[in-house]
Amino acid sequence: MVTTTQPAARRAVRRAVVVGTGAIAHSHVRALRALGDRVEVVAAVDVDADRAAAFAAEWSVPRTATTLTEVLADGPVDLVHVCTPPSSHVALSEEALAVGATVVVEKPVALSLAETDRLLDAERASSGSVAVVSQHRFGSGVQRLRALVQDGSLGRPLVTTCLTQWYRADAYFQVPWRGTFALEGGGTTMGHGIHQMDVLLAVLGPWEEVSAMAARGSRPTQTEEVSVATVRFADGSLASVVNSAVSVRETTVMRFDLEFATVELTHLYGYGDDDFRVTAAPGHEAAVEAAWAREPQGVPSSHRAQFLDVLDALDGGGVPPVPLAAARDTLELVAAVYESAFTGKAVRRGQIDADDPFWTAMDGTGAVWR
Template sequence: MVPTAPHSAARRAVVVGTGAIAHSHVRALRALGERVEVVAAVDLDADRAAAFAAEWSVPRTAATLTEVLAGDEVDLVHVCTPPSSHVELSREALAAGASVVLEKPVALSLAETDRLLAAERASSGSVAVVSQHRFGSGVQRLRSIVEDGSLGRPLVTTCLTQWYRSDAYFQVPWRGSFAVEGGGTTMGHGIHQLDVLLAVLGPWEEVSAMAARGSRPTQTEEVSVATVRFGDGSLASVVNSAVSVRETTVMRFDLELATVELTHLYGYGDDDFRVTAAPGHEGEVETAWAREPRGVPSSHEAQFRAVLDALDAGDAPPVALATARDTLELVAAVYASAFTGEPVRRGQINASNPFWSAMDGTGAVWR
């Protein structure tokens, strides 16, 4: 059962999957001190679970989440496994009354995500989806500036996720197919920046996209390029790549009174932003950008702190599953447009649409 404990009581957390991202989760949880206690590590690979537990002083390991839930009171389940197992593990945790912290992507499809939403509604627990780039102070500040219109409305945005993955990257068994990973660089890499795009600009309306592959041993795309129209009429150009030797992550927001640029790779701080004022508006731009919050880098720790604060207050934790579904719908729309050659509008991918049940829908163009 999920306790109604005061802030001072440690919540009991389980980490499922002890690969690389699980270390980021435990590192972040340890930084939150006595607010949370990691009581078990779950992995089908007993040796890997044992090594993880020894490194982080986790008192118990198990091969299945079922085993842990049957024996212990659990408040939080951190799901750090490959995408194909996310939904079933999360549904199991929710059925036991625990809350879930779920890595991206949420699921392999919108259909699976909707199943998980139904399980959440039937549970006393909740799902928070890891979207750590929303929680850096720079993005928080930019979001508030766009919301209140202090620097005018957005006009055009550039969103570049240009990363490099070698052939060896795709040798991991669960990578490189729509059936097991859910997609390629759009789903696995660019989704983080797409999430920030929606956090800052609000709902998208229409997508036109293309995708390509050919230089890596993968069935999924290595590159996608999309144009996104938002509800306010502004446009965004989006590039996702796994073949860019000089890696970079760039987001540029051109507002009426300023350009705000964020350049980083896998995480950012305040110093990674550059703000340029329109002529004659230097003072108001300086005032707007000087507002709080400040000094918080994007990180799992920042989001997990917000999750615990929300649970302590009895509120839905950020980023809620329904919010993450909006981002996944945009990813699905990129695939649908790329593979059909037609623009896709928000809400168009419903249960009667083949891209609702699988990201490759009617089939990738290179099949």
Template sequence: MSSPRPPFRVGIIGTGGIAHAHADALNALSPRVEIAGVVDLDRARAEAFADRFGVDRVFADAGDLFANEELDLVHVCTPPQTHASLAIQAMRAGVPSLVEKPTALTLGEVDELEAVHAETGVPVLTVFQHRFGAAARHLGALVDGGELGRPLVATCETLWYRADEYFDVPWRGRWDVEGGGPTMGHGIHQFDLLFAIFGRWSQVSAFAARQLRPTDTEDVSMALVRFENDALATVVNSLVSPHETSRLRFDFEFASVEVRHLYGYTSEDWTFTPAPGHEHLATRWAEGLDSGGISGHRDQIAAILDAFEAGEAPGVGLAEARRTLEFAAATYASAFRGVAIAAGELSGADPFVRSMSGGIVPWAPVKEVLA
């Protein structure tokens, strides 16, 4: 009888708000995993974080962490403009990384990540935790098995509210350090799950606007999407919606499946409606649905550890993350150029490969508006 493997050792880079969700998830998975050390430029904040989550070691920078700890995984929980450089540093140290969304600020940065991955073989994973909730996994299995028929129509809405004060944090609402507005930083979780269920998108036609918020980026975007399998979808991302909701509805040939939640769903947040003549599918849905908990970082981290133990590729890897990020870039390109954008069209020296804004944001800079 083989003895159990020692705990997975992980590090956390960045100890701001989102890092608390990571640490809570990791501690919930104890003793399977342990936090070996944390990094933050703000020493006091790092020490307070370490005290709260029972971590023994605090480091001033990522290089010190990699030099002094044997790690199985590092969590990158820093502002978006640092994600790519830290993931590259982790790859060169031989440590897989789990990077908060977005993986990188631009498609060009993702291409750099893919080049280093090809050189080192070390994975870079992105936090897209909604893929890993019990209901989403069950739905994916039904779709993969062809039980629901063809995917036909979907609606993807991330209607949230953020007051002006939310953007007092220096890196929020700026193209150069956050990459974009709700399309990049908020709705990306929802439409990533849309693509995980409906498949590859092939074309997008979009609008984006800055309606209210004091940002350089959009605070609303809307897109019409065609998929390679000829399904159609609408995708709406907003930070100006007082009645907040996150909603995904999938209409298949034999059933409609819908989830309504805000920042994370439970299995009870999903509804299943069979088409006439396919009532047996309601039983199939209910029988295979694990009640589970709220979708969150814990589910994805557990799946990553399972993959490590099985010697399999964990999700969500760079190829899939790039397709999701490419959709964000295509949404901006379509909105600002006023044309439909096909998958794969943004490449090479295209300005939207180098920046999500493409350098052609139609509204005036905030400083001019507020002057």
């Protein structure tokens, strides 16, 4: 009998455009270049032509433009990476969806739930889709923890601590779009803590109710510098969430206390497997050790890890992660933190609808310090 080996299917080389050439755009291109010949960055777009040119020269990008419209008119584009300030995310994403491109957009995806729902409508009408950058979901440690929580290997979640304690000096807020609800959508909750709150939901699943407070006072900003929230999840577990832009010793800490183990993750802006500490409950040491030794292993949180999954999804005909609907769940929690902080009332999941002022703006009826 003669056997033959079929050649592997050739993967398409994806054509990518980067819109916005500030600091985060460099992270995007660096991550894309690390994926080899699976993707080609064909253009860089920025309203500042000189900045676009400098970016293109640094990364050997062949085309620059001051509008996405110019580049889309050149021919087919597979991926549009939106790296602009938050207030422009939705309009740029809609433009890319209109030609059937896949959008990879930085957090926050929109300034409000209303804008997010508008973008969901555009996505439904398009052959393309929206993937929201949520790089901390894609490290092997969080992926493994999520799987172990879902299959019950570590027991029921009981209480979780989620701390985003960062430091931003006055100069940080001199960038015109920062520190305003109108252009940034919020303060440290929306811009910083949203990353860890996203991991919280990825691991623990749906939230049910939140009570929160927020404060401002030492930075030149219209938004909060600190927020503190208590979140109840659908499984009955509780989480304490702290977001800060005034913590001189910066740290990012997530601690999951489950029936059979405590899992702690301590890092700053990105983590690896070594940043996790697992403590088993008495009598569960062997089972917990065996569970934590499972795959995946060895993948740090990064844009590269998410972009690899995006390309794999496109090649397989699937929806790239993290889909817009999932990102909306995280944004709804952020909106609920603001509503609770500014109204003094607990907010339930699903409560913020089109009749609620916090659906159209994160400061809703107005920040308490106005």
